[in-house]
Amino acid sequence: MSSLTKGSYPLALDTALEKERLIQVIKDWSIAHGLAVRPPPAVASNDPEGILAINAPVTLFPSPFPKSCFEEAKAIQTTYNELYARISQDEEFLGEIVQEVAAGDEFIANLWNIHVRVKKEGYLQDLALGLFRSDYMVHQNSDVLQIKQVEFNTIASSFGGLSSQTSLLHKHLAQTEYPLLKEAIPPSTLDLPDNQSTKGLAVGLKAAFDAYGKSAIGHQTCVIFLVQGGERNVFDQRHLEYELQASQTPVFRLPFSDILARTSIADSPQRELLYRLPSNPSHVFEVAVVYLRAGYGPGDYPDTSAWEGRFQIERSRAITCPSVLTQLAGMKKVQQVLTDVATSSPPGSPQPPLARFIADEAKIAALKRTFTAIFPLDTSPAGLEARELAKDPQGCLLYVMKPQREGGGNNFYRSAIPAHLKTIPEEHWGSFILMELIMPPPLSNTILRAGKLEQGGVICELGVYGTCLWDQKRREILHNEESGYLLRTKGDQSEEGGVAAGFGCMDSVALV
Numbered sequence: 001m002s003s004l005t006k007g008s009y010p011l012a013l014d015t016a017l018e019k020e021r022l023i024q025v026i027k028d029w030s031i032a033h034g035l036a037v038r039p040p041p042a043v044a045s046n047d048p049e050g051i052l053a054i055n056a057p058v059t060l061f062p063s064p065f066p067k068s069c070f071e072e073a074k075a076i077q078t079t080y081n082e083l084y085a086r087i088s089q090d091e092e093f094l095g096e097i098v099q100e101v102a103a104g105d106e107f108i109a110n111l112w113n114i115h116v117r118v119k120k121e122g123y124l125q126d127l128a129l130g131l132f133r134s135d136y137m138v139h140q141n142s143d144v145l146q147i148k149q150v151e152f153n154t155i156a157s158s159f160g161g162l163s164s165q166t167s168l169l170h171k172h173l174a175q176t177e178y179p180l181l182k183e184a185i186p187p188s189t190l191d192l193p194d195n196q197s198t199k200g201l202a203v204g205l206k207a208a209f210d211a212y213g214k215s216a217i218g219h220q221t222c223v224i225f226l227v228q229g230g231e232r233n234v235f236d237q238r239h240l241e242y243e244l245q246a247s248q249t250p251v252f253r254l255p256f257s258d259i260l261a262r263t264s265i266a267d268s269p270q271r272e273l274l275y276r277l278p279s280n281p282s283h284v285f286e287v288a289v290v291y292l293r294a295g296y297g298p299g300d301y302p303d304t305s306a307w308e309g310r311f312q313i314e315r316s317r318a319i320t321c322p323s324v325l326t327q328l329a330g331m332k333k334v335q336q337v338l339t340d341v342a343t344s345s346p347p348g349s350p351q352p353p354l355a356r357f358i359a360d361e362a363k364i365a366a367l368k369r370t371f372t373a374i375f376p377l378d379t380s381p382a383g384l385e386a387r388e389l390a391k392d393p394q395g396c397l398l399y400v401m402k403p404q405r406e407g408g409g410n411n412f413y414r415s416a417i418p419a420h421l422k423t424i425p426e427e428h429w430g431s432f433i434l435m436e437l438i439m440p441p442p443l444s445n446t447i448l449r450a451g452k453l454e455q456g457g458v459i460c461e462l463g464v465y466g467t468c469l470w471d472q473k474r475r476e477i478l479h480n481e482e483s484g485y486l487l488r489t490k491g492d493q494s495e496e497g498g499v500a501a502g503f504g505c506m507d508s509v510a511l512v
Contacts, residue, residue, distance in 0.1 A: 018181060018182060019453070021177075022060060022173075022177055022181075023448060023451070023453070025173070025176075025177055026055070026058065026060070026169065026173070026448055027055050027451075029169055029172060030055040030056065030058065030165075030169065031053065031055065033165050033168065033169070034161070034162075034165060034235045034238065034239060035055065035056050035058065035162055035165040035166060035169060035235075035506070036053040036054060036055060036056055036235045037053065037054060037055075037056045037232050037233060037234075037235060037236075038052075038053060038054075038230075038231070038232040038233075038234060038235075039051045039053070039054045039232075040232070053235065054450070055448070055451075056162055056166075056235075056505070056506050057447060057448065057449040057450070057504070057505035057506065058166060058169065058447070058448055058505055058506045058507070059445045059446065059447055059448070059458075059489055059505060059506070059507040059508075060173075060445070060446040060447075060448060060453075061170070061173075061178075061185075061445055061446065061510075062170040062174075062190065062192055062507065062508045062509060062510040063443060063445055063458065063460045063487060063489055063507050063508075063509065063510065064443065064510050064511075064512040065138070065460065065462065065487070065509045065510065065511060065512065066138060066145045066511075066512060067191070067511040067512065068145075069136075069138050069145055069146065069147045069462075070193070070462065070485075070509060070511060072147055072369075072370075073134070073136050073147050073370075073462055073464045073485075074464055074482050074485065075366075075482075076134075076366050076367065076370065077132075077134060077464045077465070077466040077482035077483075078466065078480050078481065078482055079358070079363045079366060079367060080132065080134050080152060080367070080466060081130065081132055081466040081467070081468035081477075081480050081481075082357075082358065082363075082468070082477060082480060083338075083354075083357050083358055083367065084130060084132060084152060084154060084326070084329050084330070084468075085128070085130060085326075085468050085470045085477055085480075086357035086358070086475075087329040087334060087357060088128060088130075088154075088322075088323065088325045088326040088328075088329045088472070089325075089470075089472055089475055090356070090357070091115075091325070093353075093356065094112075094325060094328050094329065094334075095112070097328075097331060097333050097334055097337060098112045098328065098331075100333060100378060100430055100431075101331070101333050101404055101430060101431040102431075103427065103428060103430075103431070104424070104425070104427070104428025104429070104430060104431030104432075105403070105404050105428075105431040106298075107297070107298045107301075107404070107405075108328070108331065108404050108431075110301070110307060111324050111327060111328055112324075112328065114307070114310055114311050114314055114324045115314075115324045115325055115328075117311060117315075118311070118314050118315045118324075121315060123315075123472075124270055124271050124315075124316070124317045125316070125317050125318065125319055125320075126471050126472050126473040126474070127208065127211055127212070127319045127469060127470070127471055127472070127478075128319065128320070128321075128322070128323050128325075128326055128469070128470055128471075128472050129204065129205070129207075129208040129289065129319050129320070129321040129322070129467075129468070129469050130154060130321065130322055130326055130466070130467070130468045130469075130470075131157055131160075131201055131204055131205070131291070131321055131322075131465070131466075131467055131483075132152065132153060132154060132157060132465065132466045132467070132468065133152075133153040133157035133463045133464065133465050133466070133486065134149060134151075134152050134153070134463065134464050134466070135149065135150040135151050135152070135153065135461055135462070135463045136148060136149055136150060136370065136461070136462045136463075136464070137150055137438040137440050137459070137460070137461050137462070138438075138440050138441060138460070138462075139372070139438045139439055139440065140439055140440060140441040141439075145441065146369070147370055147462070148370060148371070148372040148438045149335075149370045149371060149372065150438065150461060151332065151335060151402075152330060152335060153330060153406065153463075154322050154326050154327055154329055154330030155292055155295070155296045155322050155326075155327045155330060155406060156292060156293045156294065156295075156296045156406065157463075157465065158233055158236055158237075158293070159233075159236055159463075159486045159488070159506070160197040160198055160200070160201045160236070160239075160240060160465055160483075160484060160486070161197075161198050161235065161236040161237065161238065161239025161240050162235070162236045162239070162506055163195060163197045163198075163463075163484065163485065163486040163487070163506065163508075164195045164196065164197045164198045164199075164239070164484060165239065166195075166487075166506040166507065166508045167192065167193075167194070167195035167508040167509075169508075170192060170508045170510075171192050174187045174190050174192060175187055178190075190510050191510060191511040191512070192508065192509070192510060192511075193485075193509055193511060195484050195485055195508065195509075196483075196484050197465050197483060197484025197485060197486065198239050198240055198243050198484070199243060199484075200465060200467060200481065200482070200483025200484040201240055201243075201465060201467060201483055201484070202240055202243040202244045202247070203467060203481065203483070204467025204468070204469065204479065204481070204483060205223060205240075205244055205249075205289060205291060205321070205467075206244060206247055206249060207467070207469050207478070207479040208288070208289045208319045208321065208469050208479075209221070209223055209249055209288050209289050211319070211469060211478065212288035212289065212318075212319055213288075215272070215286040216268075216270065216272075217266060217268060217272060217286065219272075219274070219284055219285055219286035220250065220285055220286070221250070221285065221286050221287070221288040222249075222250040222251065222252055222275060222285040222286070222287055222288065223244060223249055223250065223251045223252075223287075223288060223289045223290075223291060224251075224252055224253075224254050224263075224275060224287050224289070224290045224291065224318075225237060225241060225251060225252070225253045225254065225291050225293055226254055226255075226256055226259070226290055226291065226292045226293060226294050226295065226313070227253050227254065227255060227256065227293045227294050228255070228256060228293070228294040228300065229255045229256070229257055231293070231294075237253075237293055241253070250285065252275060252277070252285070254275070255294075256294040256295055256300050256306065256309065257306065257309075259306075259309030259310070259312060259313065260305060260308060260309050260312065262275060262276055262278065263275050263276075263287070263312065263313075264276075265312065265315070265316055266286075270317050271315060271316050271317050272286050272287075272316065272317050272318075273286070273287040273290070273312075273313065273316035273317065273318040274286060274287070275287050287316070287318045288318060288319060289318060289319045289320075289321060290313050290318050290319070290320045290321065291321045292320065292321060292322065292327075295310060295327075296327070296406040297405060297406060310324075323472075325472075330406070331404045332402045332403070332404050332405075332433045332435075333376075333404060333431075333433060335374060335433070336374040336375065336376055336433040336435075337353050338353050338354060338367075338371075339371045339372070339373070339374045340353055354367060354368070372435065372436050372438055373435070373436040374433055374434070374435045374436070375389075375433065375434045375435075376430065376433060376434075377390065377401075377429045377430055377432045377433065377434055378429070378430035379430070383430070386434045387429065389434065390417050390418065390421055390434055391418050391421060392418070393415065393418060396414060396415065396417040396418055397414045397415065398414075398436060398437055399414070399417065399434050399435060399436060399437060400412065400413050400414075400417075400434075400435050400437055401413075401417045401420065401421075401432050401433070401434055401435075402432060402433050402434075402435060403431065403432055404431060409503075413437075414437075417434075440459050440460065442457060442492070443457065443458050443459070443460065444456065444457055444458065445458045445489060445507070447489065447491070447505045448505075449505060454491060456491060456492070457491065457492035457493075458489045458490065458491060458492055459489065459490055459491075459492050460487055460488070460489045460507060461487070461488045461489075461490075461504075462485060462486070462487055462509070463485060463486035463487075463488070464482060464484075464485050464486075465482070465483040465484045465485065465486070466480075466481065466482055466483055467479065467480075467481050467483045468480050468481075485509065487506075487507040487508055487509050488504040488505070488506065488507060489504060489505055489506075489507040490503055490504040490505070
């Protein structure tokens with residue numbers, strides 16, 4: 001058995017020259033291929049010339065990942081796409097969940113209010129697009145390895161662009177650099193799967209763009225990337241943007257804060273969304289698709305004008321990715337409710353949540369295999385039990401407490417749970433969920449971050465992308481594909497894993 005299949009690598013890199021050479025090759029390749037991020041403000045402010053980009057943090061070697069788990073995660077993605085498309089179509093189901101968390105979560109309440117306002121006026125676009133990502137960790141129970149879902153992302157599912165580049169980087173190193181190390185890794189021992197995440201996500205956006213059709217009022221149609229100001233993860237987004245432009249699709253970037261300044265609603269019954277170029281306001285495009293890479297957290301809505309901007313997007317004829325309802329489908333509370341089917345229901349009980357959306361028993365069974373235990377923190381019997389666990393200094397050590405948030409850095413782990421609960425009014429505890437921690441097998445790797453090596457134990461999280469286009473009114477799925485993967489890796493002492501948030505790094509899969 002090779003050192004790779006044991007989850008370790010020739011980490012010593014015995015000579016300084018060997019280490020420096022590998023680091024420099026990675027740096028050069030990364031910048032040449034856009035495996036990069038904007039520097040953090042602290043770095044940029046100390047550089048009078050203005051640093052444009054730095055290498056994205058990345059592992060020196062691809063991390064070993066069980067082939068059976070990898071294939072299972074990819075195979076089930078289209079079922080997850082279907083599930084969340086169906087959930088977004090079920091206003092009653094989502095409304096009940098929003099009601100449970102809204103009292104303690106103003107952000108969720110405001111998102112739901114956008115839907116209520118648009119519904120009152122009347123939706124004009126039946127098509128909805130999801131660029132999803134389902135995140136997993138490998139759970140080790142004795143000698144059995146099984147993927148368990150961490151979360152399902154319905155908005156701003158990032159790193160599709162950088163992920164495909166990381167896979168290419170490791171394939172390049174396998175052919176050119178690893179055989180030169182003192183403890184060489186022969187390329188023939190590495191099973192590095194292809195990763196077409198950039199192309200896959202672009203295909204989903206193009207499917208929506210084509211389905212929108214030609215403008216009825218004589219304008220050229222376009223796709224808008226709705227982004228945050230000062231976006232550090234711009235290069236990841238650019239890979240997807242350029243892939244889409246290669247198919248002759250006009251793409252423009254619009255800061256979330258500029259929605260009302262740069263867009264308007266056409267004076268027509270169909271409420272087309274119009275976009276005016278900042279450099280040439282007389283040149284007007286009709287927006288076919290709005291792809292949100294912002295708007296997933298309260299920070300993007302500092303005032304009422306930001307909420308009015310989101311309302312303007314939602315009430316227009318443009319296909320939004322995601323719609324407000326699809327964004328709400330990604331609430332952690334939805335994930336918790338779905339896992340209720342992991343226990344058997346007594347005869348005569350209400351229809352289990354999964355069966356409400358998925359009719360195929362084999363698909364339901366496959367979904368349930370990926371579930372881990374998640375509990376409410378409400379006043380139901382299960383919620384009251386979970387509250388006791390969360391308050392117990394020992395009982396909490398196997399859990400993470402999550403709010404209804406995306407973007408990383410929002411969760412509370414183990415011993416931090418009881419103290420944080422004390423800062424929250426008890427009537428708001430129901431807006432959180434309590435999730436059993438997934439226990440991955442031990443791995444080792446080396447991370448290159450900001451020019452320095454971090455060597456030791458690591459934890460890997462696999463994300464599988466999916467694209468789905470569906471008709472909300474006719475409940476018909478028009479496009480449904482698995483669209484590549486992401487592997488993020490962090491030190492085994494780190495609890496959060498976000499790359500942009502500074503916790504994790506980019507990685508790729510070596511199948512074992």
